[in-house]
Amino acid sequence: MSVTVFIQGRNGATRWQPGKRWLLLPVLLLAAGTGLYQHNAKQIQQQQTNIDNERVAREEQKKELIELKGATESQLAMLVTHVARMQAKVTRLEALGLQIAKNNQLEDQFDFSSEVGVGGLSDLGANIELDQLILDMDKLVSRIDNNNAQLSILETVSSNLHIDEERYISGRPIRKGWLSSPYGLRNDPFSGRRTIHKGIDFAGKEGTKVVxxxxxxxxxxxxxxxxxxxxxxxxxxxxxxxxxxxKSLSVTVGDVVAKGEGIALMGSTGRSTGPHVHYEVLRGGQQIDPQKFVYRKAS
Incomplete structure (x- = not known):
């Protein structure tokens, strides 16, 4: 089959008969257009898919951010509550320090009335200013350090006010018992010779508390x-x-004991004839007569 094309011009009609290759041109153009359309369609579809994926990712991120915000606010609320409890305890500590200072007539030398920080929320999850919370915590740490320093000084001052009274030696080393041998010359219970007894003996029941x-x-x-x-x-x-x-001891080296505190139980260990406590007072390393300490009035 052949195709003849007549072209009308000024000089009349001209006949043109294209070859087979010209006849394939429309087919090639159609095929190229179809391919181009399919390629563009795939690109559009891929772009739409990417847009949808990004939208889903953004929604997931938004959801995670909301959950993270909620969890963070909840934790901050708990932290604020904890700080508020600490502030309440510090306030009680300050009140105790003030009372101790007052009891020792030292309230004019110690100031426990520093400003009390305010913390806490009315509703869980309410807006929380992190900077303000950190500032409150810094103030709280400063208050604790200040109170610890003042209480340490107050303890030292208070102890010094009463140490002379506590160190004042007086009374007997037992609560139950009797004086069985005074200080000074006596017949040694083992040798019978006259010797100096450098203490006072208080006899009693074995196991009696020694103070x-x-x-x-x-x-x-x-x-x-x-x-x-x-x-x-x-x-x-x-x-x-x-x-x-x-008989036995209730203390060890380095212990600090108070006046009247139990330190041992009466026995008969060492060079002894029966249950008693041998009591000595030494000044500058030398034994002196304990009698004036035993019978003098307590300060």
Missing amino acids: ATAAGVITWAGKMFGYGELVEIDHGNGLRTRYGHN
């Missing part, structure tokens, strides 16, 4: 030749007391 006659630091707690189980207390100012022949 400190003044506050001080334990410098000896254990066996010593002749004394058996011995406790020695340093009261400062060159004064020490000894408590010998105990």
Whole structure:
């Protein structure tokens, strides 16, 4: 089959008969157009898919941000509540310090009335200013440091006000018992010879509590030749007391004891003929007559 084309011009009609290759041109154009259309359609579809994926990703991110915001606000609310509780405890601590200072007539020297920080929320999840919370926490730390310093100084001052009274040696080293041997010359119970007894003996029932006659630091707690189980207390100012022949000890070296505190139980250890406590007072390392300390009035 052949195709003849007549072209009308000024000089008349001209006949043109295209070859087979010209006849394939429309088919090629149609095929190229179809391919181009399909390619553009795929690109549009891919772009739409990408847009949809980005939209889903943004929705997921938005959801995660909302959940994170809620969790963060909840944690901050709990933190604010915790800070508020700490502030309440510090306030009570300040009140205690003020009362102690007042009892010792030192309220004019210690100021526990620093401004109380305010923390906490009325509703969980309400807006929270993180900067303000951090500022409150910094103020709270500062208050705690200040109070600790003042209380430490107050404790030292208060202790110094009462230490002389506590270190004042007076009374007997037992609550139940009797004086069985005074200080000075006596016949030694083992040899019968006249010797100097450098303490006072208080006899009683075995297991009777032995108490400190003044506050001080334990410098000896254990066996010593002749004394058996011995406790020695340093009261400062060159004064020490000894408590010998105990059955058992209730203290160790380095312990701080108060006046009247139990330090041992009466026994008969060491060079002893029966249950008693051998009580000595030493000044500058030398034994002195304890009698004036035993019978003098408490300060």
